[in-house]
Amino acid sequence: MARTAAKPKSKIGETDNQFVPRQWVIERNARETHDTFTITLRPRDGKIGCNFACGQFNMLYLFGTGEVPISISGDPSRPERLIHTIRAVGTVTQAMARLKTGDIIGVRGPFGIGWPVEEASGYDLVIIAGGIGLAPLRPVIYQALQKRSDFGRVVLLYGSRTPDDLLYRRELEKWRARLDVEVLVTVDRALSDWRGNVGVVTKLIAKAGFDPLHAIAMVCGPEIMMRFTATELLARGVPKENVYLSMERNMRCGIGLCGHCQMGPTFICKSGPVYRYDYIKDMLTRREI
């Protein structure tokens, strides 16, 4: 069944009008990989930041160029700063990659329904990310580590194209060094100087230590990767109602009015981007959607 939208803790717009962007200042623009960068923002007006739930997204507006939906990848317990990891693939995001400290950007949001982190309390938490899909899941990792005792085993499985495409490398190493988190990383291709795993991320599922019957899985990545991952999770015995996927479509308005991000009977910006697998399973294989 569809999950209902949680009431936002606060609005970040200067008015209640969700179409009006609030101005934020670029505090830092750091390169992650050859085509991906992370911007850190602080509110220009110096007022309260942005309370968001893990998995929600903002509409980032580069004035004069365009607006893009980008997941929030920062720490939810630090709302004074907004952090977004962006892949430079089109006109707007390529222009954003050139932003410098002090530049201004417009932000609307946060929008959508995020990951069921509170519902996962008491369960093994299995986080599976592919490529830039790690960005919307990083807030979950932050939260899980801050409230580590709330969960059973915490497992992060991460797949990337090559070792050079891995996001948040230092953090990955830090998380892997912990004794209470299992971190498995794989890449699709590598030269022989790579000492880690090579193969698809779905192959890590069988190797990870978690109790499938008492696990909640949160999956984000390309849609093909999520389909195969969900199949593999079910094969291992994870109930389909415990698998969550984050969907991506052409989000525009962010509030379920324009219809650009319609998927079947839902608008992803409003009913998603995070869905329970059993709710969207049939839609994933329907080509017209």
Added chain:
Amino acid sequence: METLEPLLAEHPFFKGLEPHHIRLLVGCASNVRYNPGEFLFREGEEANKFFVIRYGKVSVEVYQPQKGPITIQTLGEGDVLGWSWLVSPYQWRFDARAMELTRAIALDGKCLRGKCEDDHGLGYELLKRFAGMIADRLEATRVQLLDIYGTHCGKTKK
């Protein structure tokens, strides 16, 4: 004397095999150990065994001139390595190299092929297992070939 029988019987790949089939396998099995960097087999060599990895990590590689070896897959504890012993002309198509100290059970392919000819029941059971493994690897390879994390796969480019 301790034999490899319990190790093979407990391995998921051989799960469900009749005890007498396990005993036939044990007759073709030996314990092996490879140091880091050591090759388990090399492309073009006769494929006369397969491995059940007990410990360690192995990379399956292909050598590309001017670029060096490219890793196409890594296998670890519990994985089964090698199926060229089963398919004529019984030649390895890739290199396999230990990335770290690796211990495995090596099963002699020539010996097994002979036993499978004598006992078609064993042959069928092994083929079922290897067909599953090959299908699994084929599916994974297809997903790898899709290059799903590449920029051309992005749905929206803004």
